[in-house]
Amino acid sequence: MDSQPPANESPPSTTPSNIGDVVPLYSSYLWNRVASLIPTSNSIILGKFSNLFRQTFTKSRRVSFPLPLPSEFPCSSPNISSDTSRIYAVLEEIMADVLSNLHDIQKSLDFWQSRAEGSNARKAYFMIFERGPVAFVNESKNFVRKSLSEDSAMQHLCQSSSSHMSDRMRVLMELRSSLASFLAQLYVELDKRGEDLLKNPEKSLPSLLAVINRLFSNLEGSFSHLHAVRESDSSIDGSYSMPLVFDRLPEINEEGSQWTDCELTDAINLVHKNLEKLNSYLSVMVGKHRKPRRMTLYWVRYTCGAVGLSVFSIWLLRHSSLMGSSDIDNWIHDAKEATMSFFSDHVEQPLLAIRDELFDTFRKRHKGVMETEEVQLTQDSLHRMLRNFCEQDTREKIPDNASDQEMLEVVMNRYEKELVHPIHNLLNGELARGLLIQVQKLKLDIETAMLELDQILRANEINFAILAALPAFFLSLGMLTLLRTWLKQDSRAQGRGRIARIHRRLLVVEIEKRIMQYQSYIEQGRDKDAENVFGLLIYSLERLYRVVENPARTSGEWDLVKQDLIELGKPQQQTSYKLTVTQRLVKHQRMPPFFSLLEMVKQTILAMTSTTDVREFVVNQRNGVKGLVDSLKLTTLPSPYIQPPQKRLTSDKILSSSSQIPVIDVSNWNDPQVASEICDAAAKLGLFQIVNHGIAPVELKALVAAARGFYQLPVEERSRYWKGSSVSETAWLTTSFSPYKDSVLEWRDYIKFEFLPQRHGFDDTWPPVCKAQVTDHFKRMKPIANKILNILINNLNSTINESNQQTLMGTMRMNFNYYPECPEPSLAIGTGRHSDINTLTLLLQEDGVLSSLYARATEDGDKWIHVPPIPGAIVVNIGDVLQIMSNDRYRSVEHYVLVNKSCSRVSVPVFCEPIRDSVIQPLPEVLENNEMARYRKVVYSDYLKTFFERPHDGKANIESVKLQGCGL
Numbered sequence: 001m002d003s004q005p006p007a008n009e010s011p012p013s014t015t016p017s018n019i020g021d022v023v024p025l026y027s028s029y030l031w032n033r034v035a036s037l038i039p040t041s042n043s044i045i046l047g048k049f050s051n052l053f054r055q056t057f058t059k060s061r062r063v064s065f066p067l068p069l070p071s072e073f074p075c076s077s078p079n080i081s082s083d084t085s086r087i088y089a090v091l092e093e094i095m096a097d098v099l100s101n102l103h104d105i106q107k108s109l110d111f112w113q114s115r116a117e118g119s120n121a122r123k124a125y126f127m128i129f130e131r132g133p134v135a136f137v138n139e140s141k142n143f144v145r146k147s148l149s150e151d152s153a154m155q156h157l158c159q160s161s162s163s164h165m166s167d168r169m170r171v172l173m174e175l176r177s178s179l180a181s182f183l184a185q186l187y188v189e190l191d192k193r194g195e196d197l198l199k200n201p202e203k204s205l206p207s208l209l210a211v212i213n214r215l216f217s218n219l220e221g222s223f224s225h226l227h228a229v230r231e232s233d234s235s236i237d238g239s240y241s242m243p244l245v246f247d248r249l250p251e252i253n254e255e256g257s258q259w260t261d262c263e264l265t266d267a268i269n270l271v272h273k274n275l276e277k278l279n280s281y282l283s284v285m286v287g288k289h290r291k292p293r294r295m296t297l298y299w300v301r302y303t304c305g306a307v308g309l310s311v312f313s314i315w316l317l318r319h320s321s322l323m324g325s326s327d328i329d330n331w332i333h334d335a336k337e338a339t340m341s342f343f344s345d346h347v348e349q350p351l352l353a354i355r356d357e358l359f360d361t362f363r364k365r366h367k368g369v370m371e372t373e374e375v376q377l378t379q380d381s382l383h384r385m386l387r388n389f390c391e392q393d394t395r396e397k398i399p400d401n402a403s404d405q406e407m408l409e410v411v412m413n414r415y416e417k418e419l420v421h422p423i424h425n426l427l428n429g430e431l432a433r434g435l436l437i438q439v440q441k442l443k444l445d446i447e448t449a450m451l452e453l454d455q456i457l458r459a460n461e462i463n464f465a466i467l468a469a470l471p472a473f474f475l476s477l478g479m480l481t482l483l484r485t486w487l488k489q490d491s492r493a494q495g496r497g498r499i500a501r502i503h504r505r506l507l508v509v510e511i512e513k514r515i516m517q518y519q520s521y522i523e524q525g526r527d528k529d530a531e532n533v534f535g536l537l538i539y540s541l542e543r544l545y546r547v548v549e550n551p552a553r554t555s556g557e558w559d560l561v562k563q564d565l566i567e568l569g570k571p572q573q574q575t576s577y578k579l580t581v582t583q584r585l586v587k588h589q590r591m592p593p594f595f596s597l598l599e600m601v602k603q604t605i606l607a608m609t610s611t612t613d614v615r616e617f618v619v620n621q622r623n624g625v626k627g628l629v630d631s632l633k634l635t636t637l638p639s640p641y642i643q644p645p646q647k648r649l650t651s652d653k654i655l656s657s658s659s660q661i662p663v664i665d666v667s668n669w670n671d672p673q674v675a676s677e678i679c680d681a682a683a684k685l686g687l688f689q690i691v692n693h694g695i696a697p698v699e700l701k702a703l704v705a706a707a708r709g710f711y712q713l714p715v716e717e718r719s720r721y722w723k724g725s726s727v728s729e730t731a732w733l734t735t736s737f738s739p740y741k742d743s744v745l746e747w748r749d750y751i752k753f754e755f756l757p758q759r760h761g762f763d764d765t766w767p768p769v770c771k772a773q774v775t776d777h778f779k780r781m782k783p784i785a786n787k788i789l790n791i792l793i794n795n796l797n798s799t800i801n802e803s804n805q806q807t808l809m810g811t812m813r814m815n816f817n818y819y820p821e822c823p824e825p826s827l828a829i830g831t832g833r834h835s836d837i838n839t840l841t842l843l844l845q846e847d848g849v850l851s852s853l854y855a856r857a858t859e860d861g862d863k864w865i866h867v868p869p870i871p872g873a874i875v876v877n878i879g880d881v882l883q884i885m886s887n888d889r890y891r892s893v894e895h896y897v898l899v900n901k902s903c904s905r906v907s908v909p910v911f912c913e914p915i916r917d918s919v920i921q922p923l924p925e926v927l928e929n930n931e932m933a934r935y936r937k938v939v940y941s942d943y944l945k946t947f948f949e950r951p952h953d954g955k956a957n958i959e960s961v962k963l964q965g966c967g968l
């Protein structure tokens with residue numbers, strides 16, 4: 001077999017932006033040139049030379065995740081002997097290179113995504129300050145010029161920032177998708193052919209090489225597609241002018257029948273060559289779209305640092321002995337002294353003092369102001385004086401066990417008698433003796449008090465000594481923490497600490513998500529998407545495989561974990577089985593019982609004491625309030641949940657009668673009375689209940705049971721749906737309204753389901769425990785919502801038509817709200833004061849449980865009406881969008897949810913919402929009689945964003961779109 005002439009002999013025409021891109025590009029070009037000069041008959045020498053070259057000049061990459069080949073397959077060795085082991089080596093190399101390229105792409109994608117999700121200010125900052133000095137000068141110039149000429153300079157900057165990012169993201173995503181599909185195809189082929197390669201290498205090796213050849217051509221095709229689409233519309237110059245052309249097997253060999261040894265070697269070399277080309281191509285393409293390097297990103301900081309350092313160095317030089325100054329020597333001397341004296345004052349002396357104090361307290365030591373013996377002497381003397389006095393006075397023997405108190409009473413009686421004739425008694429009586437006894441008693445009391453004072457002082461000496469040692473204590477604590485972090489290598493995913501474990505858990509979640517996506521695409525017949533996700537699954541498995549190896553080896557579980565990871569990569573394996581395996585993996589991540597116990601105790605203490613740690617546990621560690629309540633026996637409310645008094649709903653604000661909530665019987669939707677009651681309630685209170693709507697109570701009960709079922713799942717199972725890393729794209733669990741924005745958290749967890757009727761199989765990834773009930777409830781609620789909206793819109797002289805249907809109920813969402821039992825309900829709230837931002841909400845309250853929903857009675861007063869749960873009833877409330885569309889004919893009602901001490905509560909609202917790009921504004925029909933629009937136009941996605949971007953506060957969101965001068 002002849003070697004194909006090298007397809008791109010000239011150095012690549014693009015101009016790589018930096019030295020990092022140039023080296024691999026030219027090394028590969030040089031290699032191609034050398035390879036084409038060496039005669040093919042010397043292919044063994046060529047192979048060895050090629051390996052030597054690769055080992056010396058290219059980055060050595062190690063593929064950790066095993067290839068899907070039988071374990072007896074001869075692995076690669078430096079001394080390549082058999083054809084199979086050479087094939088193995090080349091396959092390993094392909095895998096390693098593709099995975100490492102995927103990793104580079106993913107890192108850049110993550111970066112762009114995080115920047116793209118940032119605020120406008122963040123985007124503008126990026127454009128000006130994080131793209132290097134040249135961009136800084138250009139962007140600043142542009143910005144100033146635009147600010148002078150027009151007033152939308154900021155908007156312009158944000159737009160160009162968004163297009164800068166999205167351009168890069170699009171290309172990176174396409175590269176990722178092509179590579180992932182290539183990886184998936186290769187993986188599946190190897191999985192299929194493994195046994196054959198072992199049993200019948202002569203036949204299957206050529207056919208495998210032919211397949212690899214074909215996969216490279218497919219890859220070339222998908223890259224050239226990317227070039228064709230992007231060449232015209234990219235803002236990144238020259239990035240699409242470098243076509244990639246892989247070398248091909250001669251046509252006669254493409255069938256992959258029996259080959260000579262020489263042909264086999266040539267084919268293997270060809271794969272090597274193509275791989276080099278792929279790497280060079282990707283290094284340029286990824287290089288053009290990659291995230292800025294650290295140096296570019298932080299160039300402002302580095303520059304300031306460098307300037308600061310230079311100034312400091314010059315200043316230092318001027319004070320150094322080089323310039324004849326002795327300042328530095330003096331400072332070093334002073335610093336040494338200060339450190340020594342700090343050590344002596346705050347570490348050594350306090351510790352010695354504590355030691356001495358402890359010894360002195362527990363042994364007998366220096367004299368205090370008063371000693372016990374002295375007090376005892378006075379007491380004995382008083383006792384004798386009293387006894388003498390009493391015996392003489394009463395002329396009787398006083399019993400031995402008579403107390404001083406009893407004898408003092410005798411003295412007092414005598415006093416009283418003596419005072420009748422004081423002068424006579426002064427000479428003849430006992431007054432003088434009595435007075436002496438009093439003096440002795442006084443002395444005893446003073447001495448006893450002094451003795452106690454002495455003890456207090458001694459105890460405090462230790463306290464003061466301990467206080468003095470506090471700096472030493474904190475210093476040691478800080479050092480211990482640093483040491484622990486270092487020993488546990490807790491910052492990276494392969495470490496052994498808690499943070500590393502969280503990293504690994506997140507990787508498992510990502511794997512689960514991809515497994516479920518794969519299954520869903522297969523069921524929908526979207527084979528291309530499925531292939532792509534499978535490639536990404538292999539990528540995630542490889543990442544987990546790398547990071548879990550060390551800790552699992554240490555705990556002796558490596559063999560099990562490794563086997564589990566291999567199972568997850570098998571293309572034919574059942575999804576349900578794979579999900580059991582991921583659960584097992586999560587369990588492997590746990591510590592042995594002793595450590596778990598320690599961890600639990602630590603969590604408990606943290607949760608009780610520190611605000612940030614409660615948030616960390618509930619929000620970041622995805623346990624939710626339910627997790628907090630389940631893992632701790634709380635007797636007090638943790639501080640992040642204590643609402644300021646003005647946010648609490650106190651009993652003085654609650655109106656006693658609940659008869660004010662209209663209850664409308666809708667058994668006949670066509671009855672004009674029903675329509676008028678609905679419109680009336682929507683205009684006055686904005687909230688009413690409907691009964692006899694036709695849904696059987698048992699169905700509603702089943703729904704509530706399903707919601708409770710979800711929250712009864714183990715926390716690991718629930719947290720797989722946590723917002724931000726949910727295994728489902730259309731269901732996510734979270735806590736509080738905006739847990740990252742709310743200064744005080746709310747006592748509520750909720751999972752949100754999105755109902756996208758146009759999307760097939762939308763509920764496949766929902767929790768199995770409730771997915772059927774959620775789907776049924778959506779379907780049941782839709783016609784009811786439609787009827788109510790029809791009535792409300794007809795009343796505005798309009799109709800539901802194609803143009804407003806998408807705004808009124810283009811999207812439907814449903815929550816399972818869960819309010820756990822709360823140790824101090826009067827200090828917390830379940831859901832804070834808010835109006836729903838959508839059009840219409842249909843809420844199911846769990847009956848038999850204390851209702852906790854309150855609606856604002858009037859727009860201006862701070863009075864609230866209880867919404868009582870009526871079995872089988874649905875609470876309907878108007879949202880902001882309908883208030884805007886009706887130009888204030890209807891009122892979106894503010895509501896509160898309180899929590900209970902002894903029972904948890906579940907509620908299930910269904911929200912009818914506009915689609916994201918609907919423009920919300922008053923309906924033309926309501927403005928017909930020259931009525932002024934009270935609200936400005938707003939795109940629903942922007943309205944949503946402002947709601948979730950700031951802590952929610954009553955009707956602040958609708959106020960923000962109200963036009964000036966239209967206040968009621």
Ligand SMILES: O=C(O)CCC(=O)C(=O)O
Pocket residue numbers: 815817831836843845852853895897906907909
């Ligand atoms: O739980 C409730 O009763 C109401 C919940 C609510 O207002 C909401 O989810 O928007």
Ligand SMILES: [Fe+2]
Pocket residue numbers: 834835836895
């Ligand atoms: Fe609400």
